[in-house]
Amino acid sequence: MNNKLLMALSAAAVITVSGCTTMAEMAGADTASLNVMATEGFNKTVQEARGNKTLDTSSATYRRINTVFNNLRPYADQLNQTGEKFDWQLAVLKSDTVNAYVAPGGKVVFYTGIVNKLNLTDAEIAAVMGHEMTHALEEHSKSKIGAQALTNMAIGIGKSYAGASIGDLGSAALDFGAQVGVGLPYSRNLESRADQGGLMIMARAGYNPQAAISLWEKMNKLDGGGSGTSFLSTHPSNTQRIEAMRKNLAAAQTVYNQSSVKR
Template sequence: MNSKFILSLCAASVITISGCTTVAEMAGADSSTLNVAAAQGFNKTVQEASANKTLDTSSATYKRINAVFLRLKPYADQVNQTGQKFSWQLAVLKSDQVNAYVAPGGKVVFYTGIVNKLNLTDAEIAAVMGHEMVHALEEHSKNKIGAQALTDLALNIGLSAAGNNVGQLGTAAAQLGSQVGIGLPYSRSLESRADQGGLLLMARAGYNPQAAITLWEKMNKLDGAGGSSFLSTHPSNSQRIEAMRKNLPTAQAIYNKR
């Protein structure tokens, strides 16, 4: 799977029926349904990655990502207001791709490239993890998921455009991506909410929220060199970083009280 594949999924859009009603809601895709479907997709991704020997469960990079995940998880549970208990799970995939995403119900997927290529500190890993966890906690994927026909359309468009370049990670990761909206950029308002919520979450877990700024500065630098697929689904620019700086005092106060 590569950046061309991810970008190709942008062709699939979510249809708004009226007001805030989406195809997902019309199709009965409530929180419980979405969480179950995401869990199935996540399990297939893990199984396929294991078979392809791209599932990382022992490297130093995996251990760092997992430690951050375990440290943030109880704080994420504390702010879960979805009405559904999350069964948080983490999959770390061996890939140079700079990316991470989360599926409904707390299924987090990290690519080793996002840590290794950016030389992330643990606090910067927490900034990515917190950002993605907030997307799940606020159920932002509901804004991107339509009826099964749209899910299939997203997958078919993505696989067709990718051709033989789907990559060694396999089609399960691609399918999960189409289901949860990876490649379908969140609106700036949802990204801002994930940024702000992520700052607070990492601060509660004892990670200095200043690291979120350095993370996105690294992302922007890599994006300028044409090397970040993460930014194809997570718009980042100077205005976004500036907005995060404005939210820092609240997060910093939480961090300083620990």
């Protein structure tokens, strides 16, 4: 256990949840370190997916996701205030799983199931992508790590920074998500921020933000069928959430209407 983590544990009793980011940095989870760790985990995920032939680099679904990713990336870069340049990368995995997640520094993982099962339009893909990009841009993993350090004395974080092997459970993608705090429940406040930020990014990139509403309506319909989708379990979706997005829709719609590009 490194000295920074020991310092964080000692301070846990006196630091409130509002200091989650500071707590994470005391535990060694500064922006640069998180980005490096995320890159290592992402590379391992890609390597494993390539080995078991689940890495999608050529299908029509991949091409659609990749096009949206590249269309949103410049606008996401404009909003980057982390102090570290992001090396945005995308991995599309062949799976019926309805899920997508992001890791620090702009490492995005999409499962083909989220597009194919929900029959997403390009604009709806942009809503998912913008949501995940906002998590990375606002460093929500850092906030989550800080919260974990406060609530459970950083169990698991020490393992990550001790260089523990990824993929102990036989799936680098799943362990990667757990290790850096992506693919796991964020607080409702951070989810709301990701929703709002995602609306603005997709609107800037020329995608109609109305698609974010239809996306979550599709999510709710699928979940109502008892599917227990991974994306819904990690990104709570409910009527209140959709209503909150409706309240922010006017501002995003204005940005979209003023955009010189329409997708």
